[in-house]
Amino acid sequence: MAAGEQVADDTGRLETFADGVMAIAITLLILEVHVPSVAGRSLGIALARQWPSYAGFLVSFLTIGIIWVNHHHMFKLIARTNHTFLMLNVLFLMTICVLPWPTALVADYVRNPDGRIVATVVYGGVMSSIAVMFNVVWRYAATNHRLLVAGISDEALTKMSRNYLAGPIVYGTATLIAFIQPYISLAIFAALAVYWLLPGTGPRADVLTGRR
Amino acid sequence: MAAGEQVADDTGRLETFADGVMAIAITLLILEVHVPSVAGRSLGIALARQWPSYAGFLVSFLTIGIIWVNHHHMFKLIARTNHTFLMLNVLFLMTICVLPWPTALVADYVRNPDGRIVATVVYGGVMSSIAVMFNVVWRYAATNHRLLVAGISDEALTKMSRNYLAGPIVYGTATLIAFIQPYISLAIFAALAVYWLLPGTGPRADVLTGRR
Amino acid sequence: MAAGEQVADDTGRLETFADGVMAIAITLLILEVHVPSVAGRSLGIALARQWPSYAGFLVSFLTIGIIWVNHHHMFKLIARTNHTFLMLNVLFLMTICVLPWPTALVADYVRNPDGRIVATVVYGGVMSSIAVMFNVVWRYAATNHRLLVAGISDEALTKMSRNYLAGPIVYGTATLIAFIQPYISLAIFAALAVYWLLPGTGPRADVLTGRR
Amino acid sequence: MAAGEQVADDTGRLETFADGVMAIAITLLILEVHVPSVAGRSLGIALARQWPSYAGFLVSFLTIGIIWVNHHHMFKLIARTNHTFLMLNVLFLMTICVLPWPTALVADYVRNPDGRIVATVVYGGVMSSIAVMFNVVWRYAATNHRLLVAGISDEALTKMSRNYLAGPIVYGTATLIAFIQPYISLAIFAALAVYWLLPGTGPRADVLTGRR
Numbered sequence: 064m065a066a067g068e069q070v071a072d073d074t075g076r077l078e079t080f081a082d083g084v085m086a087i088a089i090t091l092l093i094l095e096v097h098v099p100s101v102a103g104r105s106l107g108i109a110l111a112r113q114w115p116s117y118a119g120f121l122v123s124f125l126t127i128g129i130i131w132v133n134h135h136h137m138f139k140l141i142a143r144t145n146h147t148f149l150m151l152n153v154l155f156l157m158t159i160c161v162l163p164w165p166t167a168l169v170a171d172y173v174r175n176p177d178g179r180i181v182a183t184v185v186y187g188g189v190m191s192s193i194a195v196m197f198n199v200v201w202r203y204a205a206t207n208h209r210l211l212v213a214g215i216s217d218e219a220l221t222k223m224s225r226n227y228l229a230g231p232i233v234y235g236t237a238t239l240i241a242f243i244q245p246y247i248s249l250a251i252f253a254a255l256a257v258y259w260l261l262p263g264t265g266p267r268a269d270v271l272t273g274r275r
Numbered sequence: 276m277a278a279g280e281q282v283a284d285d286t287g288r289l290e291t292f293a294d295g296v297m298a299i300a301i302t303l304l305i306l307e308v309h310v311p312s313v314a315g316r317s318l319g320i321a322l323a324r325q326w327p328s329y330a331g332f333l334v335s336f337l338t339i340g341i342i343w344v345n346h347h348h349m350f351k352l353i354a355r356t357n358h359t360f361l362m363l364n365v366l367f368l369m370t371i372c373v374l375p376w377p378t379a380l381v382a383d384y385v386r387n388p389d390g391r392i393v394a395t396v397v398y399g400g401v402m403s404s405i406a407v408m409f410n411v412v413w414r415y416a417a418t419n420h421r422l423l424v425a426g427i428s429d430e431a432l433t434k435m436s437r438n439y440l441a442g443p444i445v446y447g448t449a450t451l452i453a454f455i456q457p458y459i460s461l462a463i464f465a466a467l468a469v470y471w472l473l474p475g476t477g478p479r480a481d482v483l484t485g486r487r
Numbered sequence: 488m489a490a491g492e493q494v495a496d497d498t499g500r501l502e503t504f505a506d507g508v509m510a511i512a513i514t515l516l517i518l519e520v521h522v523p524s525v526a527g528r529s530l531g532i533a534l535a536r537q538w539p540s541y542a543g544f545l546v547s548f549l550t551i552g553i554i555w556v557n558h559h560h561m562f563k564l565i566a567r568t569n570h571t572f573l574m575l576n577v578l579f580l581m582t583i584c585v586l587p588w589p590t591a592l593v594a595d596y597v598r599n600p601d602g603r604i605v606a607t608v609v610y611g612g613v614m615s616s617i618a619v620m621f622n623v624v625w626r627y628a629a630t631n632h633r634l635l636v637a638g639i640s641d642e643a644l645t646k647m648s649r650n651y652l653a654g655p656i657v658y659g660t661a662t663l664i665a666f667i668q669p670y671i672s673l674a675i676f677a678a679l680a681v682y683w684l685l686p687g688t689g690p691r692a693d694v695l696t697g698r699r
Numbered sequence: 700m701a702a703g704e705q706v707a708d709d710t711g712r713l714e715t716f717a718d719g720v721m722a723i724a725i726t727l728l729i730l731e732v733h734v735p736s737v738a739g740r741s742l743g744i745a746l747a748r749q750w751p752s753y754a755g756f757l758v759s760f761l762t763i764g765i766i767w768v769n770h771h772h773m774f775k776l777i778a779r780t781n782h783t784f785l786m787l788n789v790l791f792l793m794t795i796c797v798l799p800w801p802t803a804l805v806a807d808y809v810r811n812p813d814g815r816i817v818a819t820v821v822y823g824g825v826m827s828s829i830a831v832m833f834n835v836v837w838r839y840a841a842t843n844h845r846l847l848v849a850g851i852s853d854e855a856l857t858k859m860s861r862n863y864l865a866g867p868i869v870y871g872t873a874t875l876i877a878f879i880q881p882y883i884s885l886a887i888f889a890a891l892a893v894y895w896l897l898p899g900t901g902p903r904a905d906v907l908t909g910r911r
Contacts, residue, residue, distance in 0.1 A: 076714060076771055078288060083722030086295030087511075090303065090372050091726065098379045103389025110393065124372070128365030132358065135288055146768065147898040153764030154896075160726050160760070167734045177739025181746065260366075262359040290500060298507030299723075302515065302584050310591045315601025322605065336584070340577030344570065347500055472578075474571040502712060510719030514727065514796050522803045527813025534817065548796070552789030556782065559712055684790075686783040 073144045077152060081134060084156045088163065089127040092120050095167040118253070119170040123162050125256035130159065130193060141204050142212040151203055155196035158189060165189045169249070183245035187238025190252060194230030201227055285356045289364060293346060296368045300375065301339040304332050307379040330465070331382040335374050337468035342371065342405065353416050354424040363415055367408035370401060377401045381461070395457035399450030402464060406442030413439055497568045501576060505558060508580045512587065513551040516544050519591040542677070543594040547586050549680035554583065554617060565628050566636040575627055579620035582613060589613045593673070607669035611662030614676060618654030625651055709780045713788060717770060720792045724799065725763040728756050731803040754889070755806040759798050761892035766795065766829060777840050778848040787839055791832035794825065801825045805885070819881035823874030826888060830866030837863055 096116045099109035165186040172178035204210040205220055233255060241248035308328045311321035377398040384390035416422040417432055445467060453460035520540045523533035589610040596602035628634040629644055657679060665672035732752045735745035801822040808814035840846040841856055869891060877884035 076718065079291065079715065080718045080722055080767060080771075082288065082292045083295055083507075083719055084726055086292055087299055087723055087726040088729075089368075090296055090299040091730070093300075093372050093376050094303070094306070094730070096376050098376070098383050100383075101390075103384060103387035103391070106384060106387075106390035106393045110397065120373075121369075124369050125365070128362070128369070131292060132361045132365070135292075135361070149768045149771070150764070150896050150898075153761070153768070156725075157757075157760050157764070160729050161732075161756075164729050164732050164734070171734050171736075172739060172742060175739035175742075178737075178742040179739070181742045185746065260362050262362075291503065294500065294504045295507055295719075298504055299511055301580075302508055302511040305512075305584050305588050306515070306518070308585075308588050310588065310595050312595075313602075315596060315599035315603070318596060318599075318602040318605045322609065332585075333581075336581050337577070340574070340581070343504060344573045344577070347573070472574050474574075503715065506712065506716045507719055510716055511723055513792075514720055514723040517724075517796050517800050518727070518730070520797075520800050522800070522807050524807075525814075527808060527811035527815070530808060530811075530814040530817045534821065544797075545793075548793050549789070552786070552793070555716060556785045556789070559716075559785070684786050686786075 074138060074141055077144055077149060078138055081152060081156060082131070085127055085131045085134070085159060088160050089124055089131075091163050092123050092127075092166060095163055095170065096120055115170040115173045116167075119166040122249075122253045122256050123166040125260060126190065126193075126252070127159060127162065129256065129259045130197065133197065137201055137204075140212055140215060141210050143210045145210070148200070148203055148210060151196070151200050155193075155200050158193040158196050161189050162193070173245070173249070179245045180242060183241040183248050184238060187234065187241045187248060187252070191231060191234040191238050194234045198224075198227050198231055286350060286353055289356055289361060290350055293364060293368060294343070297339055297343045297346070297371060300372050301336055301343075303375050304335055304339075304378060307375055307382065308332055327382040327385045328379075331378040334461075334465045334468050335378040337472060338402065338405075338464070339371060339374065341468065341471045342409065345409065349413055349416075352424055352427060353422050355422045357422070360412070360415055360422055363408070363412050367405075367412050370405040370408050373401050374405070385457070385461070391457045392454060395453040395460050396450060399446065399453045399460060399464070403443060403446040403450050406446045410436075410439050410443055498562060498565055501568055501573060502562055505576060505580060506555070509551055509555045509558070509583060512584050513548055513555075515587050516547055516551075516590060519587055519594065520544055539594040539597045540591075542673075543590040546673075546677045546680050547590040549684060550614065550617075550676070551583060551586065553680065553683045554621065557621065561625055561628075564636055564639060565634050567634045569634070572624070572627055572634055575620070575624050579617075579624050582617040582620050585613050586617070597669070597673070603669045604666060607665040607672050608662060611658065611665045611672060611676070615655060615658040615662050618658045622648075622651050622655055710774060710777055713780055713785060714774055717788060717792060718767070721763055721767045721770070721795060724796050725760055725767075727799050728759055728763075728802060731799055731806065732756055751806040751809045752803075755802040758885075758889045758892050759802040761896060762826065762829075762888070763795060763798065765892065765895045766833065769833070773837055773840075776848055776851060777846050779846045781846070784836070784839055784846060787832070787836050791829075791836050794829040794832050797825050798829070809881075809885070815881045816878060819877040819884050820874060823870065823877045823884060823888070827867060827870040827874050830870045834860075834863050834867055 096113070099106065099113065101109045165182070165188075168182045169186045172182035202224065205224060208215065208220075211220075233251070237248045237251040237255075240251065308325070311318065311325065313321045377394070377400075380394045381398045384394035414436065417436060420427070420432075423432075445463070449460045449463040449467075452463065520537070523530065523537065525533045589606070589612075592606045593610045596606035626648065629648060632639070632644075635644075657675070661672045661675040661679075664675065732749070735742065735749065737745045801818070801824075804818045805822045808818035838860065841860060844851070844856075847856075869887070873884045873887040873891075876887065
C-alpha cells in the first residue's frame with residue numbers, strides 16, 4: 064500500500080516536470096514570430112510576407128501538442144519510474160525543447176533557394192529525434208512490462224509498440240525527402256500535425272480499460 | 276470508484292498543462308515591454324512615451340487572467356476527457372499563446388496612423404479566436420453532457436452556453452469596429468478586461484453546487 | 488465532506504497557477520543579464536562592469552523567492568476561493584510579472600546620474616505595488632474570516648495583518664527615498680531581501696498549528 | 700494525521716515550484732542557440748560553426764536534467780519544510796536559473812583564445828555553486844534528521860551525504876583546471892553530464908525502501 068502510493072507520487076513528479084517543459088517549449092514558439100519594423104502603410108504586406116513564421120508556429124505547436132497528448136496517454140500505462148527511465152525522459156524532453164530553434168530556422172530560410180534544404184533537413188532531424196526518443200521511452204518502460212501497470216496483455220503491448228513506430232518512420236522519411244524536395248517534406252510535417260489532430264487518430268487508452 | 280479516480284487524474288493533467296501554458300503566456304507579455312536606450316535626462320519622457328506597451332501589457336494580462344479564471348470554473352463541471360477534447364484544448368491554448376505577439380504589434384503601431392488599423396484588426400482577430408475556441412471547448416464537453424460531472428440540469432447548461440457566447444460576440448464586434456475606429460476598438464477590449472475583473476461578473480459555479 | 492474536498496481543489500489550482508507564474512517570472516530575470524560582446528582580452532573587465540545586472544538579478548530573485556515563501560504560508564490559512572479572490576490574485580501576480588522590466592531598467596541606468604532617480608523610482612513603485620497587492624489579497628481573505636480555514640483566533644489574524652503591513656510601509660518609504668537618494672533606496676531593497684532570507688524572519692504558520 | 704497531511708502538502712508545493720523553475724531554466728537554454736543570418740549557400744557552414752552553442756546547450760541541459768532527477772530523489776526522503784529550508788531552496792534554484800547565462804558566455808568565447816579562460820571559469824563557478832547549494836539543502840534537511848521521513852539509518856545518511864559531496868569536489872576541481880586548461884575543464888563538465896546519465900550512477904532511493 065505504502066509502496067503503491069510512493070510509486071504514484073513517482074510518476075506524478077515526472078509528469079509534472081514533463082508537462083512543465085512541454086508547456087514552456089510550446090509557449091516559447093511565439094517568441095520566434097517577430098513584429099515587423101516597417102512604415103505603417105506596408106504593415107499589412109509585411110505581416111503577410113511573414114507567413115512562414117505563422118506556418119512554422121502552427122505546425123510546431125500542433126506537433127508538441129500532439130506529443131503531449133500521446134505522452135499523457137502513455138503515462139496512464141506506466142506505474143513506476145527508475146533512474147534510467149527518468150534520464151531517458153530527460154533526453155526525450157531535450158529533443159522537444161530544441162524545436163523552437165529549427166522552427167525559426169525554417170521560417171527564415173524556407174524562401175531562400177540555397178538555404179531551404181539545410182533548414183528543412185535540420186527541422187526534420189529534430190522532429191525525427193523527438194519521435195525516436197518517444198519510442199525509446201516507451202520501449203524501455205514496456206519491455207518485459209518493466210514499469211507498466213498490471214493488466215496489459217502482451218498483444219496489446221505489441222500493438223501499441225507497432226503503432227508508436229509510425230512516428231519515427233514517417234518523420235524519418237519526410238526528413239529524407241527534404242534532401243531533394245524540402246517543400247514536400249514540410250507539407251508532410253504539416254499534414255501529419257493536422258491528421259493527428261483529427262478525432263479517432265489518437266492513441267487508445269482502452270488497452271487497459273478494455274481489460275478491466 | 277477506480278474509474279472515478281482515473282477520470283479525476285485525467286482532467287488533472289490537462290488542467291496542469293493548461294495552467295502551465297497560460298502562466299507562461301501571461302508572464303512572457305513583459306518581454307515585449309522594452310527598456311528604452313536614451314540619454315539619462317530623457318528617461319522619464321522615454322518611459323512615458325512607451326504608454327502603449329504598458330496599456331497592451333495590462334489589457335492582455337487581465338484578459339489571459341480572466342480566461343484562466345473562466346477555464347478554472349469550466350473545469351469544475353468537467354469530469355472526463357477524450358482525444359478530441361484534449362486536441363480542442365491544445366487549439367484553445369494555441370490562441371492564448373499567440374497573444375504576446377499582437378500585443379507587441381499594437382504597442383508598436385497604435386500611434387502610427389497608417390499601421391493602426393491593421394495592428395488592431397490582428398489583435399482583435401486573436402482575441403476573438405480565443406473566445407471562439409473557449410466556446411468550442413465548452414460546447415464539445417457540454418453537448419449531451421458528454422464529459423460533464425453528474426447533476427447539472429439542462430436549463431443550467433443552456434444558460435451557461437448562452438453566457439459564454441457573449442465572448443465571441445463582443446470580441447468579434449470590437450474587431451469589426453477596428454476596421455473603422457481602431458481606438459474605439461481598443462477601448463472596448465480594455466473596458467471588457469476591467470469589467471470582467473469586477474465582482475459579480477464572473478461565471479457561476481453554483482450551477483452545480485445549487486443542485487447538490 | 489464533498490464540499491471540503493472541492494474547496495481544497497479550488498485553492499489547489501490557484502496555487503499551481505500562482506506557483507507557475509512566480510516560477511517563470513523568477514527564471515526570466517536571467518534573460519536581462521547579457522553576454523558582453525567585446526574582444527577576448529577585455530572580457531573580464533566587461534563582465535565586472537556588468538555588476539548592476541548581477542545585483543539587480545540577485546535582489547529581484549530573492550524578493551520574488553521571499554514573496555513565494557510568504558504566499559505559500561498565507562495559503563496554508565486559506566480554505567476557499569471566489570471570483571473576486573481569484574481576480575485579486577491575478578492582479579497580485581501581474582505586479583510580480585512586471586518585475587523583470589524595472590530590474591533591467593535599474594541595471595541599465597543606475598550608473599547614469601541623470602537616469603538613476605527615474606529608474607529607481609519605477610523599480611520601487613513596482614516593488615511597492617507587489618507589497619500592496621499582497622496585503623489586498625490577504626485582507627480580502629481574512630476580513631470576517633471570509634476564506635480562511637477554521638480555528639484561527641481574531642488576535643492571531645490581527646497580528647498577521649499587522650506584520651504583513653511592514654511590506655508596503657518599508658517598500659513605500661524606500662521608494663520615496665529614491666526621489667532624493669537612489670543609491671540608499673536600492674541599498675534598502677537589497678538589505679530587505681537579505682534580511683527576510685534570514686532564519687526567524689519569516690511568517691509564522693503556527694498561528695494555526697498553535698491552536699490545534 | 701492532520702499534521703502529517705499538512706506536511707505532505709508542504710513539500711508538495713515546494714516540489715512544484717522547484718520543478719517549475721527547473722523546467723523553465725532547462726527550456727530557456729534553447730533561446731541562446733541562435734539562427735544564423737547568412738546567405739543561403741553558407742547556411743550549412745554557419746550552422747556547423749555554431750557547434751559551441753549546441754555543445755553548451757547539451758551539457759547544460761543534461762546537467763539541469765540530472766540535478767532535477769537528484770532533487771527528485773532527495774525529496775523522497777524529506778517530509779517537512781520550514782522557513783530556512785524554503786529559503787535555502789530558493790538560493791539553490793537561483794544558481795540553476797543563472798546557468799543559461801554562462802552557457803551562452805562559453806559558447807560565445809570558447810574559440811576566442813583571450814576570452815576562453817574567463818568564460819570557462821565563470822561557467823565552472825556557476826556549476827560549482829549549484830553543486831554546493833545542493834549539498835547545503837541536503838545537509839540542512841539531514842542534520843539530526845531535521846526534516847527527514849522516519850526510518851533512515853544514520854549509516855545510510857552518512858553514506859548519502861558523502862556521495863553528494865562528489866558534486867562540489869569534481870565541479871570545483873574542473874573550475875580550478877579552467878584557469879590553466881579551459882578545454883580540459885569543459886571536457887570534464889561534458890563527461891560528468893554523460894557519466895551521470897548512465898544507468899547505475901544515480902542516487903539510490905533504496906536507502907529508505909531497504910529499511911521498510
